[in-house]
Amino acid sequence: MSGIIRVERLSKSFESKERKKGQRKKIKTVHALKDVSFEIEEGETFGLLGPNGAGKTTLIKCLTTLLLPTSGKAWVNGYSVLDEEDSVRASIGCMLMGDRGLYWKLTGRENLDYFGALYHVPKVVRRKRIDQLADLLHLDDFIDRTVETYSSGQKMLVAFAKSLINDAPILILDEPTVTLDVPTALQLRKIVRNLNEAGKTVLYTTHLMHEAEELCDRVAIMDHGGIIALGTTQELKDSLVREEVVNLEGMFPAAAVQAVRELKETSSVVSKTEAGGRTSLAVMVGGNSEALSLIIEALTRNGAKIEHVRTKEVTLEDVFIAKTGRTLDVDTRQIVTEGGAGGGKA
Amino acid sequence: MAERRRGGFGLGRPSWRASAGVVKAVLIARLKIISRYKGALLMDSFLPVVFAAMPIILGVAVGGANAGTNFSERTGTSNYKLYMLIGSCTFMVVSVMLWLIGYWIRREQETGTLESIFLAPANQIFVLSGVTFYALIRTLVAFGSALLIGSLIFGVNPFEGNIAVAIGFLAIGLIPLWGLSMLFGALILRIKEGNSVIQLMTWVVSFLMGIFFPLTFFPPLLQGIALLFPPTVMNDAMRAAMLNLGTFFGSWYASLAVMLAFAFAVPLLGYEMFAHTSRRIRAREGVGQY
Numbered sequence: 001m002s003g004i005i006r007v008e009r010l011s012k013s014f015e016s017k018e019r020k021k022g023q024r025k026k027i028k029t030v031h032a033l034k035d036v037s038f039e040i041e042e043g044e045t046f047g048l049l050g051p052n053g054a055g056k057t058t059l060i061k062c063l064t065t066l067l068l069p070t071s072g073k074a075w076v077n078g079y080s081v082l083d084e085e086d087s088v089r090a091s092i093g094c095m096l097m098g099d100r101g102l103y104w105k106l107t108g109r110e111n112l113d114y115f116g117a118l119y120h121v122p123k124v125v126r127r128k129r130i131d132q133l134a135d136l137l138h139l140d141d142f143i144d145r146t147v148e149t150y151s152s153g154q155k156m157l158v159a160f161a162k163s164l165i166n167d168a169p170i171l172i173l174d175e176p177t178v179t180l181d182v183p184t185a186l187q188l189r190k191i192v193r194n195l196n197e198a199g200k201t202v203l204y205t206t207h208l209m210h211e212a213e214e215l216c217d218r219v220a221i222m223d224h225g226g227i228i229a230l231g232t233t234q235e236l237k238d239s240l241v242r243e244e245v246v247n248l249e250g251m252f253p254a255a256a257v258q259a260v261r262e263l264k265e266t267s268s269v270v271s272k273t274e275a276g277g278r279t280s281l282a283v284m285v286g287g288n289s290e291a292l293s294l295i296i297e298a299l300t301r302n303g304a305k306i307e308h309v310r311t312k313e314v315t316l317e318d319v320f321i322a323k324t325g326r327t328l329d330v331d332t333r334q335i336v337t338e339g340g341a342g343g344g345k346a
Numbered sequence: 347m348a349e350r351r352r353g354g355f356g357l358g359r360p361s362w363r364a365s366a367g368v369v370k371a372v373l374i375a376r377l378k379i380i381s382r383y384k385g386a387l388l389m390d391s392f393l394p395v396v397f398a399a400m401p402i403i404l405g406v407a408v409g410g411a412n413a414g415t416n417f418s419e420r421t422g423t424s425n426y427k428l429y430m431l432i433g434s435c436t437f438m439v440v441s442v443m444l445w446l447i448g449y450w451i452r453r454e455q456e457t458g459t460l461e462s463i464f465l466a467p468a469n470q471i472f473v474l475s476g477v478t479f480y481a482l483i484r485t486l487v488a489f490g491s492a493l494l495i496g497s498l499i500f501g502v503n504p505f506e507g508n509i510a511v512a513i514g515f516l517a518i519g520l521i522p523l524w525g526l527s528m529l530f531g532a533l534i535l536r537i538k539e540g541n542s543v544i545q546l547m548t549w550v551v552s553f554l555m556g557i558f559f560p561l562t563f564f565p566p567l568l569q570g571i572a573l574l575f576p577p578t579v580m581n582d583a584m585r586a587a588m589l590n591l592g593t594f595f596g597s598w599y600a601s602l603a604v605m606l607a608f609a610f611a612v613p614l615l616g617y618e619m620f621a622h623t624s625r626r627i628r629a630r631e632g633v634g635q636y
Contacts, residue, residue, distance in 0.1 A: 014630070015630070065464075065465075065628075066461060066464055066465065066628065067629075068625075068628045068629040086467045086469070087467070089465060089466060089467040090467040094465050096461065096465070097458045097461060097462075100457065100458025100459075101457075101458040101461060101462040102458075102459070102462075103375065103379060103457075103459060104457070105378070105379040105382045105383075106375060106378060106379065110378060113371070114371050115466065117367050117368055117370070117372075117468075118368060118371065118463065118466035118467075118468040119466050119467060119468070120360050120364040120367070120368070120467065120468065122364075122367075123367070146382070162462070
């Protein structure tokens with residue numbers, strides 16, 4: 001059986017103009033997507049996880065027909081994104097630009113009615129559907145006010161309602177909780193889960209680990225335009241089962257950090273220096289029982305002062321760190337040129 | 347190929363009723379939006395009057411009591427006030443159409459709603475048709491009210507010629523204007539800059555249309571260039587009908603034939619160019635990039 005979304009070796013490159021002071025304008029090729037292949041099964045909640053610039057939004061734009069890929073193929077609900085654009089569009093409900101994409105001089109209800117018409121939802125059905133969505137998302141207090149008077153969270157909720165207006169079998173959500181406060185984000189995630197349980201296939205992009213862990217059946221971790229890991233959240237964590245994450249806090253000179261990196265028992269070392277010179281180290285170690293003592297020895301030998309040591313449960317962030325050597329906070333937009341997906345020790 | 351399940355609404359070929367629904371929804375949304383900008387229509391009505399007042403007053407200052415006679419020797423009518431009022435009202439129709447449709451694309455791009463439109467299965471030609479109907483309503487209301495207000499202020503009778511024929515020419519002239527707006531929209535999508543192009547076009551268009559003088563004043567080459575621009579022919583024909591003058595082509599049916607040819611060719615060209623540009627943009631940076 002093949003998936004409801006199928007992507008085969010999809011690539012997308014852009015010509016980008018680089019303007020540096022005192023230099024002539026240079027044309028640079030940016031590879032936003034590189035040979036991406038995966039499938040999403042019907043009824044799944046599939047997460048795309050990665051830092052800014054990893055290629056998540058480019059991939060979504062190709063799947064929603066907003067961008068034509070440079071090479072490769074993709075099918076959504078059985079329709080080719082290259083040749084059957086209108087059928088692809090009718091098969092998906094999208095929330096791509098956060099609170100953008102609404103007419104500010106129209107009310108929330110008028111916006112939903114307008115976009116419902118663009119999806120060919122009959123007028124009678126549209127009215128009922130808007131009322132249902134207003135109930136579901138608690139829009140009643142503000143749906144009849146013009147959007148210009150809304151808070152960011154209210155705009156996001158109406159934009160989310162817009163993605164549901166055509167009752168499509170596939171829901172594509174690009175960082176839908178990005179400007180929401182914590183309770184509203186929780187509420188939205190709960191609704192996404194309910195919609196998934198009701199049969200909708202969900203493609204959800206985020207850079208928040210806990211969202212992906214909470215919602216997604218399977219997750220693809222993206223970096224530098226490619227998929228670097230794919231599986232259920234448990235499978236991804238299990239891929240590091242022989243490894244443990246050791247967090248150390250204290251004062252660590254560069255030589256001490258380098259000494260830890262050089263140990264063959266460590267697979268990844270990420271250091272973050274905080275205010276006052278305190279450093280925290282996240283060290284991925286193999287199943288070797290002596291690893292911890294070797295790390296401590298390497299640090300103390302090089303003048304480090306260790307204040308805290310603790311081991312922690314593997315998270316998706318650790319999977320990302322293990323694969324790339326970086327944390328998800330890193331913006332990779334500047335490094336998506338010719339190089340492949342990064343990896344190894346940082 | 348991926349598995350095919352039931353789609354959302356809009357899967358399959360939409361009925362004419364559904365497509366008409368798209369046009370209606372866009373038209374109503376645009377009308378609601380403009381109704382929430384107080385005074386926009388009032389501005390539309392007074393602008394051509396102010397625009398016509400400048401050459402009329404200049405004409406009186408230069409020609410004095412003989413202004414009408416001098417004007418009649420060169421144009422065939424002494425009613426220079428109505429002549430210029432018709433020109434500025436027609437120019438206003440052309441300018442507002444170009445602005446509303448051309449700048450609409452840019453504005454939608456900036457607010458993020460253009461991507462939302464491209465995400466929907468509705469054919470963009472119907473969305474564009476809705477915007478065109480809105481532009482038509484707005485320009486016709488502005489044309490009518492500006493002509494009436496201007497006639498009252500300048501003390502002229504707009505009904506002295508054949509107003510029904512003039513409206514006919516206006517109706518046919520709006521079809522190539524729609525095509526021209528699509529061409530203009532494609533240009534704005536491509537170069538991602540609306541204001542300066544529109545500002546430049548406004549002055550070029552007003553000059554080429556000959557809104558304050560007959561086309562015969564142009565040298566032959568410029569006459570040929572001006573006549574390639576459909577609103578020039580529309581303006582010439584409308585003015586001829588309302589002031590009982592001959593058209594540039596000699597008879598009204600020759601002008602009608604030229605306008606019908608424009609009405610057939612220009613929208614096809616405009617649509618082709620718009621479709622080509624939007625596909626080109628999707629192949630490059632995407633419609634949302636601005």
